[in-house]
Amino acid sequence: MTTDYQAAREALGARLREIRFSAPGGRLTGTQLAERYGWHKSKISRLENGRQTPTPEDLRLWADACGQPDTYAELLAKLQGFESHIRSWRRQLAAGHRHVQDAHNAAQANSTVLRAWESSWVVGVLQTPDYARAGLARSVERHRSPQDVEEAVRARMKRQELLYAGNRRYHVLLWEPVLRALVCPPSVLLAQLDRLMGVIGMDTVELGIVPLDAPIKQPPGVGFWIYDDSTVVTETWHAELWLDDAASVETYLRVWNALRESAVYGSEAQNLISAARRALTAR
Structure with missing residues (x-):
């Protein structure tokens, strides 16, 4: 995996963390987010730290759970930006x-x-x-x-x-x-x-x-x-x-x-x- 690719994945993870922290109803914990969709709790950490590439569906669910569905288009564009180079x-x-x-x-x-x-x-x-x-x-x-x-x-x-x-x-x-x-x-x-x-x-x-x-x-x-x-x-x-x-x-x-x-x-x-x-x- 290239350095540029990994850096882009980490940047996307950092943005996911920002969205989770700024949920309108108050900061959503990783455990709460994982339990909502039946995800393993380690998935939240892997995504936010750039150790796992999210799917478009992961991004949509994340934006919805954090009460910010309008961020989905932004997140998807970031994902597609680096996946267009490494497919x-x-x-x-x-x-x-x-x-x-x-x-x-x-x-x-x-x-x-x-x-x-x-x-x-x-x-x-x-x-x-x-x-x-x-x-x-x-x-x-x-x-x-x-x-x-x-x-x-x-x-x-x-x-x-x-x-x-x-x-x-x-x-x-x-x-x-x-x-x-x-x-x-x-x-x-x-x-x-x-x-x-x-x-x-x-x-x-x-x-x-x-x-x-x-x-x-x-x-x-x-x-x-x-x-x-x-x-x-x-x-x-x-x-x-x-x-x-x-x-x-x-x-x-x-x-x-x-x-x-x-x-x-x-x-x-x-x-x-x-x-x-x-x-x-x-x-």
């Missing part, structure tokens, strides 16, 4: 994967120069439906989220229309192990490799592959996207991060450019894909 998977996927895919579709549609680095799997905009289905099904298992895999697959496939619009450029870097990682059945990976082979040569896509044996100036690390050199999107196991401060974006740009120096393109990239394909069919 927990638990919250994002409460309604399934479809709306997450829609959010990425919108972000890419509103960008003209898109840079990506991926060290674990093929980026969504270049995936086949079966490859996407395998990855999304694993995500449903991991996060125990609603089963909307087919809707999510259709939304992710719709993103590929952007490849043919002609008004944006994708600069995608993949680490060679991505070509061999069995994150899906072998037959699905085989079709995915064929799809990547077909992408090479498109005027809207520059696909580079960093060979496993290439010297690299940066550790592979996690994958990320950079939209118009102004917004970075990356993810961890628990959350998705949307970063737009200049210092963070500049750091990711330096990493991307360093990795790009180790990438191969065109026929050399095709050779790596072909080698992965041969190894797969020889299994």
Whole structure:
């Protein structure tokens, strides 16, 4: 969790405490507030000290209990302000994967120069439906989220229309192990490799592959996207991060450019894909 995120959560907690202390009927104790809604009494302390992120419903109930329902809009705006940068998977996927895919579709549609680095799997905009289905099904298992895999697959496939619009450029870097990682059945990976082979040569896509044996100036690390050199999107196991401060974006740009120096393109990239394909069919 970032320092800025934690500071924002603590500031929200301090505001909750102010509201509780200034209840029109007199200061409401933490015990009284907890008993009103059947909360564990430690929840009040955790929220006020920034050790737990409240839900929108927590904020509404808090404002009502303290006799200040008009503060709910303010509290919700504070919550949304820092959660727009760190979006927990638990919250994002409460309604399934479809709306997450829609959010990425919108972000890419509103960008003209898109840079990506991926060290674990093929980026969504270049995936086949079966490859996407395998990855999304694993995500449903991991996060125990609603089963909307087919809707999510259709939304992710719709993103590929952007490849043919002609008004944006994708600069995608993949680490060679991505070509061999069995994150899906072998037959699905085989079709995915064929799809990547077909992408090479498109005027809207520059696909580079960093060979496993290439010297690299940066550790592979996690994958990320950079939209118009102004917004970075990356993810961890628990959350998705949307970063737009200049210092963070500049750091990711330096990493991307360093990795790009180790990438191969065109026929050399095709050779790596072909080698992965041969190894797969020889299994």
